Amino acid sequence: MPTTIDAKPASNKPEARPLTFAQAIAKGQTPPPAVHPELANEQPVVTIEDFCLYYGQKKALFDINMTVPNGKVTALIGPSGCGKSTLLRSVNRLNDLIDTVKITGKMSLNGDPIYSRHVDVIELRKRMGMVFQKSNPFPMSIFENVVYALRIDGENRKSVLQDVCEKSLRGAALWDEVKDRLHTSGLSLSGGQQQRLCIARAIAAEPEVLLMDEPCSALDPIATGKVEDLIHELRGNYTVLIVTHNMQQAARVSDYTAFMYLGRLVEYGPTSSIFTKPILSDTEDYVTGRFG
Ligand SMILES: Nc1ncnc2c1ncn2[C@@H]1O[C@H](COP(=O)(O)OP(=O)(O)OP(=O)(O)O)[C@@H](O)[C@H]1O
Numbered sequence: 478m479p480t481t482i483d484a485k486p487a488s489n490k491p492e493a494r495p496l497t498f499a500q501a502i503a504k505g506q507t508p509p510p511a512v513h514p515e516l517a518n519e520q521p522v523v524t525i526e527d528f529c530l531y532y533g534q535k536k537a538l539f540d541i542n543m544t545v546p547n548g549k550v551t552a553l554i555g556p557s558g559c560g561k562s563t564l565l566r567s568v569n570r571l572n573d574l575i576d577t578v579k580i581t582g583k584m585s586l587n588g589d590p591i592y593s594r595h596v597d598v599i600e601l602r603k604r605m606g607m608v609f610q611k612s613n614p615f616p617m618s619i620f621e622n623v624v625y626a627l628r629i630d631g632e633n634r635k636s637v638l639q640d641v642c643e644k645s646l647r648g649a650a651l652w653d654e655v656k657d658r659l660h661t662s663g664l665s666l667s668g669g670q671q672q673r674l675c676i677a678r679a680i681a682a683e684p685e686v687l688l689m690d691e692p693c694s695a696l697d698p699i700a701t702g703k704v705e706d707l708i709h710e711l712r713g714n715y716t717v718l719i720v721t722h723n724m725q726q727a728a729r730v731s732d733y734t735a736f737m738y739l740g741r742l743v744e745y746g747p748t749s750s751i752f753t754k755p756i757l758s759d760t761e762d763y764v765t766g767r768f769g
Contacts, residue, residue, distance in 0.1 A: 496508075497757070497758055497759050498738065498741075498743050498757055498759040499738065499739075499759055502738070502739055502741065507539060507540060507741070508741075510542070510543075510741070510742040510743055510744060510745055511743070511744040511745070511746075511755075511756040511757050511760075512543070512744075512745045512746065513744075513745065513746025513747060513750055513756070515746060515747050515750075516544065516546065516733070516745065516746065519544070519546030519547065519549065520546065520547040521544035521545065521546060521547070522544075522545050522546065522547045522586065522587055522685055522686050522716045523544065523545035523568055523584065523585070523586055523686055523716075523718070524544050524545075524583075524584065524585045525541050525542060525543050525544070525545075525564075525568075525582075525583075525584050526542055526582055526583040526584070527540050527541075527542060527581070527582035527583065528540070528541040528542075528564075528567065528580065528581070528582035528583065528584060529541075529580065529581045529582055530560075530563055530564075530567060530572065530578060530579070530580050531577075531578065531579045531580070532575065532577055532578060533577040536740065537560050537563045537740050538560050538563055538564060538567070538740050539739075539740045539741045540582070540741075541564060541582070541741075541742050542742070543735060543742055543745055545568075545686060545716060545718050546716070546732075546733060547716050548712065548713050548714070548715070548716055549712060549716065549717075549731075549732040549733055550708060550709070550711065550712050550717040550719060550730055550731040550732050550733075551717065551718050551719070551731060551732065551733040551734070551735065552719050552720075552721055552726075552727035552730065552731035552733070552734045552735070552748065553565060553718065553719070553720045553721070553734075553735050553737060554721060554722075554724060554727050554734055554735070554736055554737070554763075555736055555737035555738055555743075555763070556738065556763070557722070559737040559738050559739060559740065560737055560739075560740040561720040561737055562690055562691075562720055563740075564737070565688050565689075565690055565718060565720050566688075566690070567580065567584065568584060568586075568591065568605065568686070568688055568718065569601070569602050569605045569607060569688060570591065570592070570598050570601065570602070571607075573598065580592060586601070586604060586605070586685055586686065587685055603626070603682065604684060604685045604686075605684050605685065605686050605687070605688055606676075606679030606680065606682060606684035606686070606687040606688065607679065607687075607688045607689075607690075608672070608675050608676055608679055608687065608688070608689040608690070608692045609675075609690055609692070610690055610691045610692065610694045610695055611695050612668060612671035612672040612674070612675050612695070613675060614663035614664055614666070614671050614674050614675060614678075615663065616662065616663075616664060617662070617663065618659065618660045618661060618662060618663065619646075619655050619658065619659050619660070619661060619662075619663050619666070619674060620638075620642050620659040620660055621663075622663040622674055622677075622678050623641070623642045623645050623646060623674070623677050623678050623681050624638045624641055624642055624681060625678055625681075626678070626681060626682035627641060627681065627682070641681050642659065642681070643656075644681075645677040645678070645680050645681040646677050648677065648680050648711075648714070649673045649674070649676045649677035649680060649707060650673060650703065650706065650707045650710070651670060651673040651674060651677055654670060655670070655674075667700065668695060668696055668697070668700055669696050669697070669699070669700020669701075669703055669704060670700075672692060672693075672695075672696060672700070672704055673703065673704060673707060676692075676704075676707060680711075680715065684715070685716065686715075686716045686717070686718060687711070687715050687716065687717045687718070688717075688718050688719075689708070689717060689718070689719040689720065690719075690720045691720055691721055691722060692704060692708070692719065693705065693721075693723075693726065694722065701726075705726060705729055705730050708730040709729065709730045712732060719731065724752075724764060727748065728748060728752050731748045732747065732748060733745065733746065733747055733748060734746070734747075734748040734751040734752070736751060736755075736759075736760050736763060736764075738759065738763070743757060743759055743760060744756060744757050744759070744760040751764065752764050
């Protein structure tokens with residue numbers, strides 16, 4: 478069904494055609510997103526309320542309202558430049574590093590404000606894991622990469638570190654490939670293994686949410702398949718918010734999908750619904766490759 482956003486009839490026309498989301502934006506309106514009812518049954522880990530972000534004068538995010546549900550994989554999709562990475566990086570305040578960035582609105586992590594003046598950003602980031610496009614193992618052994626966050630927190634008990642290392646590498650589907658060379662450099666692994674090592678490092682810290690910014694974009698198809706399988710398996714145990722350019726990837730790995738366009742959240746719902754029976758015609762056009 479096509480969207481019916483702000484379908485005000487023009488005064489001299491008996492039947493105005495409903496505006497699409499994109500047309501409404503072009504007319505300067507801010508249509509509310511189409512949020513599917515299933516989300517109301519989920520427990521939010523991250524809550525985003527009326528969130529706007531500006532790079533200097535340029536507004537990149539417009540009144541984003543959404544929640545990231547507990548124990549689920551949520552994919553952010555949309556055309557290049559629509560604000561997916563900006564939104565993801567706002568969750569762990571990586572955008573603080575850019576001088577010109579200003580924000581309005583709120584975000585919270587399990588009820589705790591993310592953007593309060595009193596927040597210790599370092600402590601806040603410890604509660605979240607981040608996996609980047611390009612894997613970034615530290616120049617140290619596989620073992621030390623995985624237990625890095627624990628070491629920083631002063632944990633030096635060998636048995637604890639060994640347990641966490643094994644559990645995290647198993648969780649990242651890497652254990653069998655590296656268990657006999659834990660003390661060789663993380664940099665000696667293949668690209669796909671390095672990315673799974675980064676995921677192991679992230680989950681070792683037991684993050685409340687794992688943020689992934691196009692984690693497969695630098696990988697070949699086989700390594701991509703392994704990382705996708707892994708992300709899919711993280712469901713239930715971890716809350717994941719992932720940016721992807723690749724719609725097939727979103728369909729394969731995620732429970733929920735949020736479609737963004739020109740800095741707005743357009744539609745958000747179960748991945749199967751977004752791809753097979755979206756509410757808005759804009760979403761349908763995007764997922765079927767007719768625009769974007
Ligand atoms: N550091 C920056 N300074 C100024 N503008 C920026 C900066 N980073 C991003 N932008 C702008 O903000 C908007 C959103 O960019 P963002 O990278 O978040 O989009 P995206 O959906 O992740 O794109 P892509 O899929 O191409 O990575 C774009 O118009 C972009 O040019």
